[in-house]
Amino acid sequence: MNGGIGRAGLVGMMLAALVGCGGSSGDSDDSAKAKAKAGAGARTTAAASESSVASASQDRLSSDVLQSRWWTWAASEPEATNPVADEDGRECGRNQPKDVWFLAGTFxxxxxxxxxxxxxxxxxxxxxxxxxxxxxxxxxxxAAEGSAVLDGEEIDAETSRGETISVDGVAGNPVTGTGERFTATGCGLWVQLPPLRSGKHTLEIRGRSQDFSVAVDYALTVESA
Known part of the structure; x- marks a missing residue:
């Protein structure tokens, strides 16, 4: 996710102060809803090691569904408790769905x-x-590039060059800046991982495009299923 005018970290270029790059001062409210950048970094390569990943056969979300759900999750909290604005991980469990666990980039x-x-x-x-x-x-x-390294092993990233997605958020969230639902084009470098084995893991996320960059180091503890 991703910086821009203000912070939309996950939103790399948010429009109006969200994540990412906002429009010029002459942009309308509608255009502001349509531009948000976010990030966590992306380049690609090798699969995660078997010692870290339980199974590689898990069902994966389609690109449009993944992006719609992630952006809606990222925009579901005001700045004080927003996972993208989170500095130490204390907000990582906010509004997590039951079937997937989302991780955030930064602004x-x-x-x-x-x-x-x-x-x-x-x-x-x-x-x-x-x-x-x-x-x-x-x-x-x-210009997008980045990498994700899990327990010392670089893992594959998926490239989305543009899908139509729907985003919903709470008023005043720092990612989209609006509580209104809107439809726009979502793109980026994405990672989907099957459930990790119980125990401790490290995850390094790096991403860059143009003048926006993100770096997040996660210390993850996975509970027993």
Missing amino acids: GTRAERTCTVPGGVPLAFPLVNLVADPADCAEFMS
Whole structure:
């Protein structure tokens, strides 16, 4: 997720102060809803080690569903308790769904977070991502890169060059800045992991596109299923 005017970390370029890049002072409220950047970083390569991952055969969310759900989750809390603005991981469990555990990027800063994750639940997160219009996504993705390293092993990232997604949030959230539901184009570099084995894990997330970059180091404790 991702910085921009203000903070939309996860939103790399938020429009109006959200995550990412906002529009100019002449942008309308509608255009502001359509541009949000977020991030966590992304380059790609090798699969996670078997010692860290329970199974690689878990069902995966489609790109449009993943992005719609992640952005809605990221925009579900005001700044004081928002997982993207979280500095140490204390807010990582906010509003988590039961079938997947989302991790957040930042608003363009570096963070070190400690987070306890329930066992038996897959994880999903962006390396770097954006909500905007098709043209903005094309430009953003032309420079997007990043990496995710789990327990010392680099893991694969998926590239989304642009899908239509729907985002909902609470009023005043720092990611989209609006409590209204809107439809836009979502793009980015994304990682989906099957449930991790119980115990302690490290996860390093890095992402960059143009002048926006994200760096998050997670110390994860996975509970027994």
